Amino acid sequence: MNIIQIVGYKNSGKTTLAAQFIDLLSRKGLRVASLKHHGHGGVPLGIKDTDSEKHKRAGALVSGVEGDGVLQLSQQAWNMEQIIAIYELLQTDVLVVEGYKNYPFPKIVLINREMDLDLLDKVKNIKAIISTLPLVKSRYPYPVFNQSEISRLWELF
Secondary structure, three states: OEEEEEEOOOOOOHHHHHHHHHHHHHHOOOOEEEEEOOOOOOOOOOOOOOHHHHHHHOOOOEEEEEEOOEEEEEEOOOOHHHHHHHHHHOOOOEEEEEOOOOOOOOEEEEEOOHHHHHHHHHOOOEEEEEEOOOOOHHHOOOOEEEHHHHHHHHHHO
């Protein structure tokens, strides 16, 4: 399974790019899955005060609830290796990860403001930059794309 991360600061367009990239890869015939980091702190909505959460608090290692074809799993503490193992069981070709800046997977970095450029020094394994700024491409050791060139990302993977 290939993994690609999309990272950027808050409101940088990560979700929009992830959706576009997922659509692009899916149209190429790949089995694509996504994982979004809930970077705002706390438990994501949909878990708190549910029966399955009561099961977890009672001691269940993993608690799940299914309804209308949607499966939601809750565990005491997920680590990235456990999450990836679940996606691999689903025979995923590509996992698009939104966020989780500190993990070492190949990254697409979104840059929208001059002050965002510091992110390039904070993350590892950058494969491309997508920027709304007119960046000088020769300054960077990886491809630099503007928003209208998103379809060219396929070439990198």
